[in-house]
Amino acid sequence: MSKEFDALLCNGTWDLVPQTIDQNLVGCKWVFHIKRKPDGSIDHFKARFVPKGFHQRPGINYHETFSPMVKPTTLRLILALAISFGWSLRQLDVNNAFFHGHLTKNVFMVQPLGFSDQQHPSHVCEL
Numbered sequence: 001m002s003k004e005f006d007a008l009l010c011n012g013t014w015d016l017v018p019q020t021i022d023q024n025l026v027g028c029k030w031v032f033h034i035k036r037k038p039d040g041s042i043d044h045f046k047a048r049f050v051p052k053g054f055h056q057r058p059g060i061n062y063h064e065t066f067s068p069m070v071k072p073t074t075l076r077l078i079l080a081l082a083i084s085f086g087w088s089l090r091q092l093d094v095n096n097a098f099f100h101g102h103l104t105k106n107v108f109m110v111q112p113l114g115f116s117d118q119q120h121p122s123h124v125c126e127l
Contacts (some may be wrong), residue, residue: 001030001047005115008049012127014109016117023108024125027052030112051109051127 008014019025031048080091107127117123 001049004047004049004110015125016111016120017126019108019122019124021125023106026107026109028069028112037056049112051107071098073080 028049028051031050033046033048035043035046037043055075079089081087109125109127111121111123111125
């Protein structure tokens with residue numbers, strides 16, 4: 001969890017700002033995942049920090065969404081090309097991936113439980 005949190009801070013994911021009464025605060029949570037080896041044994045544990053965007057309402061808090069996902073047909077095409085042209089394939093595990101999009105509205109999130117700023121415990125995160 002500390003590595004994930006440190007990466008979020010290093011990438012400037014949010015700025016701490018004083019909380020005001022008119023802010024629509026979004027919650028946050030930790031999502032845990034077990035990474036396994038090919039034989040099924042546990043390799044390591046991963047923690048991901050995510051805002052609770054499901055508290056927002058379409059048309060009020062946001063108007064569009066984006067999820068950077070690879071479609072299975074695209075993956076099959078790349079694999080078929082690699083086999084046809086004799087390309088070598090490698091697996092890559094990305095520790096932290098950040099989508100650097102620009103938000104058109106201000107989004108405010110509560111500080112992560114257990115990781116709140118000691119000097120500003122009542123501030124909120126502006127994404």
